Amino acid sequence: MNSLYSELQWLPRPPREFRERLRDLENSAGQLGRELQSLALHALDVNQLTKLAKTIGKARADGRSLEPLVPLRLAVLSNSTIDLIVPALVASAARHGIALEVIQPSYDQVAQEALTPGSKVNSSKPDAVLLALDYRALR
């Protein structure tokens, strides 16, 4: 893959103390959303994206405000394993000013989740639904 994309070369390199700054945010009284966005603005690798997404998830679970990030609830229906993509979506959304919450139903439950009124996806009332389907499973 072209390193322009795989290394996000148009973004600044992350600070050396990225982990420490992220940890400090867990107990910070400052504006969490703005701090998270400032860290998300760097060319983060898969581990940094995962940590950032985890911090966002924990803050949401703790009831902390993520303002000025704009909340967006996205359901992802897929017939592939998307577990490694979800943290990248959440952390990259913060770079664009969005506090993304991903609703991820069980693996390969696309039709059941879409058609059952009380499914995890339908009951979570997402703002948008992403259908991430592998064509080989469409028959």
Place this chain on the structure above:
Amino acid sequence: MDEPQIYARLAEIFQDVFDEDSIAVTPELSAKDVDGWDSLTHIRLMLTVEKAFKIKFSVPEIGKLENVGDLVMLIKARTLKKQLQ
């Protein structure tokens, strides 16, 4: 790159991947010893090791690994092969 250097680099990688500073990276260390070392984290770990050492593993090679000692031997063999090319 000799074994102590590989273990030192792996220690940094394990701290980063598992977000845990107290992991002692020894030859006997395996997935059952570390909280959160599941199949998905294993993929992240392998990707991070490949990137750090500028090498690539095949799926069968990854499947045969039973502990960190096996991983170090694989890294050693692969980096040596790269040097000889």
